[in-house]
Amino acid sequence: MKPARFDYLRAASLDEALEALTRHGDEARIVAGGQSLVPMLNMRLTKPALLVDLMRIETLCAPRRENGALVVPAGTRQALLLDRPGLADEVPLLAAALPLVGHVQTRARGTLCGSVAHADPSAEVPLCLVALEGEVHLRSAKRARRVRADDFFVGMMVTDRADDELVEAIALPVRRPGTGYAFAEMARRHGDFAIVACAGVVDGQRMRLAVGGVADRPTARDWPLLDGAALDDALNALAWDLGAGDDLHATARYRRDLVRRLGRRVLEQAAEEARRCQG
Amino acid sequence: MPRLNAAQRHEVAFTLNGAPARVEVEPRTLLTDALRHGLGMTGTHVGCEHGACGACTITIDGMPARACLTLAVAVEGCDLRTVEGLAPEPGRLGVLQAAFRRHHALQCGFCTAGILMSLDAYLRHRPHATRDDLTDVIGGHLCRCTGYAPIIAAAVEAAALLRGEPTEETPTYA
Amino acid sequence: MGIEHSRFIGQSVERVEDAALLSGRGRYIDDLGHKPGTLHAAILRSPHAHADILGTDAEAARALPGVVAVLTGHDLADVAGPLVPALRAAVDARAIAVDRVRYVGEPVAVVVAQDRYVAEDGCDLIEVEYRARPAVVDPLAALAEDAPVLHEGVGRNLVSDRAFRYGDPEAAFAQAPHTLSVTVRYPRNTGSPMETYGVVAEYDPSDDSYDLLANFQGPFSIHAVVARALKVPGNRLRLRTPPDSGGSFGVKQGVAPYAVLICAAARKVGRPVKWIEDRMEHLAASVSATNRVTTLTAAFDGEGRIAALDWDQVEDCGATLRAPEPATLYRMHGNMSGAYAIRHVRIRNRVVVTNKTPTGLVRGFGGPQVYYPLERLVQRIAATLGLDPLDVIRRNLIPADAFPYRTATGALYDSGDYQRALGEAVRDGGLDALRRRREAARAEGRLYGIGFTAAVEPSVSNMGYITTVLTAAERAKAGPKNGAQATATITLDPVGSVTVQVASVPQGQGHRTVLAQVVADVFGIPLDQVRVTADLDTAKDAWSIASGNYSSRFAAAVAGVAHQAATRLRDRLALVAAAQINVRADDLVFAGGRVASRTNPDAALPFARVAATSHWSPGLVPDEAGSVIRETAFWTPPELTAPDEGDAVNSSLCHGFIFDFCGVEVDRATGRLVIDRYVSMHDCGRILHPGMVEGQVRGGFAQALGAAVYEELAYGEDGAFLSGTFADYLLPTATEIPDLVVLHVESPSPFTPLGAKGVGEGNCMSTPVCLANAVADALGIDAIDLPLTPAKLAALSARGDEPAPPQGRAAQAHARPGDRTMRGEGEARVAAAPEAVWAMLLDPAVLTSVIPGAHGVRKLSDTHFRADVTLGVGPVKGRYKADITLSDLDPPRAATLSGTVTGALGNGGGSGRITLTPDARGGTRIGYAYEASVGGKVAAVGGRLLDGAARVIIGGFFSALARRAGGEARPGLLRRLLARLGISA
Known part of the structure; x- marks a missing residue:
């Protein structure tokens, strides 16, 4: 090897x-x-x-706040961001998800942008970016452009990045008032890629659920505020739409079950948090 | 900097356990191989070469790193520490090492260097780490011999000793 | 003989091994320097489960600067013969494939180069042409009349079929009020030591001898197998082991074929060759435990007392029988009735070969496969009769006054008090509290269960047990095999310090520490005055076929023989001292570093002075003492006799006892298994070092937890290997290990010098089934196989059917387990007429433009094409050779397009039926439906990513074809994907 x-x-x-x-x-x-x-x-x-x-380019190291988003450049290591004071207030979803990315030792080296550029459909950082409706900042020698996360992830390890572009940064919208965030995943072991990961964002008007590990990329749905059977139906439709497959670690049925169960769990948690901060 | 040609060997200079070190490598040479076969520092072990087992963990600029996922050319100018640099002097063990011995926290010893380096780095940053924190850190390593319990016990005891606290831990076999 | 003084024995002294290992000063095989000029090997391995090798083109690899040789099975055939197993079936058991591969990962060529990097570059440049054969993976399927046959010389996949009968099982079954069966499919797993295999070999043509360094673990009976394969006498194969070895758990027995391979390569290139296995090689092709299909039936009464067992075992040894297989199937033969007094036993043992990695030693060796059905059956008997499983276990246990106890199948259980061990475990392990927790959890609707296991843990294997696979007549012809020779050598040097050399080849078990304890106690000297070496050199050290580190033989056999050697030396030193201080030898006591008179403590000499006497002053040594410098002792227990006429065999010398129970909860939402509490009671006889015993139990438990819940060496139905990295072969980590309560009772073995028994393997035998019993109790189910994955447990605990898909949406077809075929279909509408589309399908120029990543299509016939293609998803890109045929032609309406691709990343194959239907506007509707599967490296490392990738690539072909014909494929997403990938025309 x-x-x-x-x-x-x-x-x-x-x-x-x-x-x-x-x-x-x-x-x-x-x-x-x-x-x-x-x-x-x-x-x-x-x-x-x-x-x-890229790791010796000093301008790419430090995360910054810009236009209501936390902009994380290509050189920011996961451990550095996890240690950022106040991250849980600033981008609570990321603060909840980052400890589930690999292990202490890999987070000490791995970058957030690297995870986004790699575009593994089970990875946590791309999922957060999609759930938060963040952006990917791409730059080539000729131009710079920003792509919505939903559009950036095209498929299994395939993204909208052109061959001459690099992922210069990702922009994660910071916590909005009156909004709740929740993250949950099921993995075989602590630190493994998720079998299914769910990120929920709920405010006074709508609920958004992003799911990783099932389709060929992190995939989100927006709903008006649902509960009870209506939420069950919405989650069930999403579970079937994602086209789950069987692999060594889980069956398609199990993945659909997790979408229904974890999806409900994170939306309920996020809604609860939203109510708390509204009240 | 100039581009390093794939087929040639290039000198990389860094600090290794406090002393200057130089080694000639190809761009593709993994840091594990540069340390072990280039510099004779065979205490860093190779278990999987895909970053999963943690046997090759060292510290780079104070942070833990899988040496098998690090290119030797990338550590130019960095401060590296390996297990060979842990003991305060030859023939004497450091606090963490001695706790491992007391608790039978190693059997074959192959994974041990990596675990020691992870814990050493972590405890430097977080001297007040809890048992759960330390279990999480050890969770980034694979050990096939011990069942982990004595490793966790040794780490918890070493953390307390390093804080200067009297320890309540008793060896796991007692 | 027993222990007279025990200052150190029984104490958890700090290990003498640890200071070096904690400081980075271990000496593992890859840490040892090698001779200048040593070359490095990499092995090219089969991506196919079963195929003929039609040709190997290694020209480009040989031309690569730094590559010294590329050696195929043919190149090595004259110097490397087969590794002949005990069962001389006509199976091809070579270290490298010749003309035919039979499992994914089988060596096909060895590249020898200046360094490992270049050797791997060389592997990438070799092109092997294969013709795939149908593979068979399932052991029962392999028995079918029409199954693909692996070894034509045998003519079928069943290589051994033996029936055994002990007592009167027919009568017992006829008379029993109840019978019950369980059928278990025990999966594959492995020990996965953190250090992989390593071999350094050199050949000396001047005396036709090999010098071989390998992290081999024994048994050294395999030395004879390796020497024979290399066609040299044993004394021309000098096998050395490194001072440290990074774990083994049985697995490093499997380095033997690689020892043959690298020796042969070194001979061919005329220089030393070194090979360090990598993790992907290790997972794919080192050693697996056997998978086994067992049907076990019991005859029992209304109280749950078992009168008879009927075993039907089908053992899957993989692609070939690798010595010492089929030992896994026979290691437990003497103790097939476990901890129970069952006098009537019937056994049918079948051994089959399948297209999977050959099996061998893995911790627990045969135990997990036996205790899983046995203890599942005991729990099922209790459930069927409405009894407490603990009562059923109790009623069947061998009584404490029955030891030594001869089992129906021939084992002689040395000692034990199972009732006491069980009683103490129930009391000290808190079973009552666990039962209350179960009650409380169930009252809340939670899924909580309790499991039990009682097991006998055999140790110190009888080297003759494997011959039970032969008939009595065959055994008589071959000559009886038996025993378990252990050896230790103790040397006194000129300053009176003590060196102990053993052939126990430890991989972290602390042998050096325990031997120092044992010998220091005999001589009454400080621990640090004894130095132990355990690296073995077969040319210079004492050893025998049973040497090595397996069957938990160290404490019972090796520590015991070291005690014997030390005692013999001590008794002769007593004569030396007695002569010098004028006392009787039997008046002397060895303690505190002195040899002193018991009655007159002033009459004393320093131990070192007495020990050095034979070096400096042989004249002072009495004749009856001889030269008191070195003592080599050999010991083999008389109880280990050869199998008898009736196939009764005492397969192991010692029989420890384990009683486990646990409480578990299955999370309804996720299927996650949470182990609330696990209690493991052990009786391993006399404990020499409590800390190490604890370490063995905890380590064994963690491995067993892995086998039960996380780990599986998984194969697809087509033989593709699917768990090729640590991302898919999941070892438990610190965060997965539950609280474990370890308890002990001690029933010293009367058969071993120190009363010790083995302890290292027990939990690998008891824990998987204990957890399964608890899960079965939690879920109220009858049958469950390993591993206990969350997906499986979620399915088993599901209440009701899955919510149906929304209206208008079809449910997905449910794939069979193991079926990795990817299926898809789609359609495209094009402006061209069917005839025009048809012509395009047969046109190499068009195919070049529509086959994803094609660099050029050669037309071999009107319906047969070859192409070089670059395929990939994201950064995972590789060059492949594609072979495409059109068949079932129905111009211009339909054709079947079949293709295979082969490259360094693996191989794929598939076929699609294309239908062309004219539409109303003069155009064509192209419909396609395909099936495809992928194997080799990509399957082994990228299972998670594969499906999507194949869909993209296959879909890409049809999409491009449609576009070329002036239309658009649906769904449009595909086009978008392909545009991003840059793989379309």
Whole structure:
């Protein structure tokens, strides 16, 4: 399990990284924390010609507040954000989900943007981004653009990012007044990718449920405030719509059951929290 | 910086257990291999090479890192610590190491270095870590021998000793 | 003989191994330097479960700078023969495939290069052409008349079928008021030590000998198998083991075929070769425990007293019988009645081969597969009769006054008081409190259950038990096999310090510490005056076939023989000292570092001086003492006799006792299993080091928890291996381990020098079924197999049917378990007429543009094409060779398109039926329905990602075809996906 050969560029600036992407396109891969990419290199599932290391670009390290969102740049490690004072008030959903991402040791290296760019359908950070209706900031040498999370995730490890673009940052909307947030997942063991993960966002008018681990990307639904049988029906329709499949760890039926049960649980929790902060 | 050519070897310089170190590697060389076979620091073990088992955990700039998921070329200028740097002097064990020995927290010893490095890094940042915190940290490692209970007990006791508290932990076999 | 002084024995002294291991100074195989010029090997492995090898093109690999050799099975055939198992069926048991592969992961070629990275580069450049054969994975399916046959030399997959009869089972069944059966499919799992296999080998042509360093664990009977495979006498195969080994749990017995392979490679290249297995290789192709299908029937009375057992076991040893298999099936033969006094037993043992990794030693070795059905059956008997399972267990236990107890099948249980152990466990483990918790939980509607297990834990295997697979006549012809030779050597050096050398090959069990305790106590000297080495060199150290670290033999056999060797030396040292201080030898006592007279403490000598006498002053040594420098003792217990005429066999020397119970809850919402409390009572005879016994129990429990709940070496129906990484083969971590209460009683074994029995494997035997019994109790169900996954438990605890899909939406078809076929269908409407679309299907230029990622299509015939394609999803991209045929042609209406792709990431195959229907506007409706499956590396590591990927790629073909014909495929999503992927035309 050793990687195939590649060139390596420790980019000193964003421009240097972008220039390399322009020149090499899909032959190049960005490496930041390396927690998703390096296992794939070691298994030779991927053989890029060039790795562009972003972690020495100082401007990409520190998260910042911007237009009502927490903007997390490409170099921010998960552990750093988890230690951010007041994260639970600022982006409560992320504060609830981040401790479930891998382990202390992988969070110390892994980045949030790396997880988003990798686009594993079971990963927690992409799910939070979709649930919160956040944005992905993409940049190439030619242009910068912002893509809604719903549009960014296209399929299994496939995103809207063009080959010459890098995920410069993600923008996670901060807590809105009168809104409740809840996160729950079921994994075989602590730290594993979720079999099903659910993120709920509820305010005075609507409820939004995002589900990871079932479809080929994190998928969200918006409903007016529902409860009882109406909520059951909505969750059941979503459970069937996601096209669950069987794998080694779970059956399709089990995934649908979890969507119905965990989905209800997070929406109820979020609604409760919303009521609390409204009252 | 210039691009490092895939087929050539390049010198990487960093601090290893407080002393300067240099090693020649290809861009693809994993830090595990650079440490073990380039520098002879064989205390860092290789268990899975996909970041799951934690045997190769070291610290980079004070934070735990899977050496198997780290490219050697990426640690230029960093401060690395490995298990060889844990003991206060040759022939003497540190507080955490001694607690592991007292509690029979190792059998084959293959996973041990990584667990020690994780706990050492964690306790430096969070001296008041609870049993649950420490269990979580150990949860990032695979040990196939001990069943973990003695590792948790050793970590809890070491944390208390490092805080200067008298310990209530008794060895798990007592 | 027993223990006279025990200053250290019985104490949890700190381990002598630990300081080095805690400081990064361990000496595992990959930590040891190697000779300059040593080359590194990587192994190319089969992505197919069953296929013929049509050809191997290694030209590009050989041309790669740094690659020294590429060696196939043919290249090595002259120097590496098969590893011959005890059962000489005509199975091909080579270390590397020749012409045929029979499991995913089977070695196909060895690349030897300057370093491991380049060796792996070389593997990527080898092209092997396979012709897939149908695979058979299920052991019962393998028995079918029309099943694919793995080894034509045998002619069928059943390689052994033996029936046994003890007592009068027919009469017992005829007379019994009740009978009941359970059928169990025990799944595959493995020990998964944290250190993988390693081998360093060198061949010396000047005396036709091999020098082999391997982290092998024994039994060293396998040394003979390896030497024979390499076609050298035993003394030309010098096998050394490294000082430290990173766990084994039986598994490192399986390094043997790789020892043969790397030795042969070293001989071919004329230089030392080193191979360190990686984790993916290890999970796919090292060693698995056997999976087994068992039907066990009991005859019993209304009180639950069992009169007879009828075992029908079908053992799946994987693709070949690898020595010492089929030992897993026979290790428990003497104790098939467990802890119970059952006098009538019938057994049918069948061994089959299937297209899975060959099996071998894994902690518990045969025990889990036996106790699961036995203890499930005991619980079922209780449930059927409306009795408390604990009462049924009690009524059947062997009485305390019956020891030594000869079982119906031939074991001689050495000692025990099962009733006392059970009573103390119930009392000290808090069973009453657990019952109250169950009551309270159930009152709230929660799913809470209690499980019990009683088991006998055998240790110190009789090296002859495996011959029970042969008939009495075959055994007579081959000569009797029996015993369990243990050995220890103690050396006194010129300053009187003591060195102990053993052939026990520890992998972390603290042998060096315990032996220092034992020997220091005999000599009455401080612990640190004894140094123990346990790395073995077969050219220089004492060893025998039973040497090694397995069947929990250390405490009972090795510590015992070390005690014997030390005692013999001590008695001769007493003669030396007696002569010098003029006392009688039997008046001397060895204590406090001195040899002193019991009656006159002033008459004394320092131990070191006495111990050094033979070196410096042989003239002072009395003749009757001889040279008192080194003593090598061998010990084999007389109780371990060969199987008798009636197939009765004392398969193990010691028989410990375990009684476990636990309370568990199944979460209705998620199916998660929560272990409320687990109590494990052990009787392993005399305890030499309580801390280590505790460590063995806790470690064994964690592995058993893994086997019960988390771990499975999973295969698809097509033989694809599915759990190739630690993301899919799930070992329990610290956060999964529940509270465990460990209790002990001690019934010393009368058959072992120190009264100790083995203890390391018991929980692997008792815990899986104890948890399953608790789950069955919680859910009120009759049958349950492992692993106890949340999905399975959720399904079993579900109340009522699943909510139906919303109106207008069809429910998804339910796949059979193990069926990994991906199915899909779709349609496209194009402007072109059917005839035009038909022509496109047969046109290489069009195919080049519509086959995803095609670099060029070669037309071999009108209906047969080959192409190089690049396929992938996201960053997972690889080059493949595609082979496409059109069949069942019905121009211009329908055709079947079949294809296979093969590449370094794995292989895939599928077929689709295409129908062309003219529409009203002169265009065509293209309909397609396909089935596909994927194997090899991608299946082993990317199970979670596969389905979507295949859909995208297959859909991409039809989508591109449609577009090329001027239409649009549906759903439109597919196009969007493909555009992103850049894999469409």
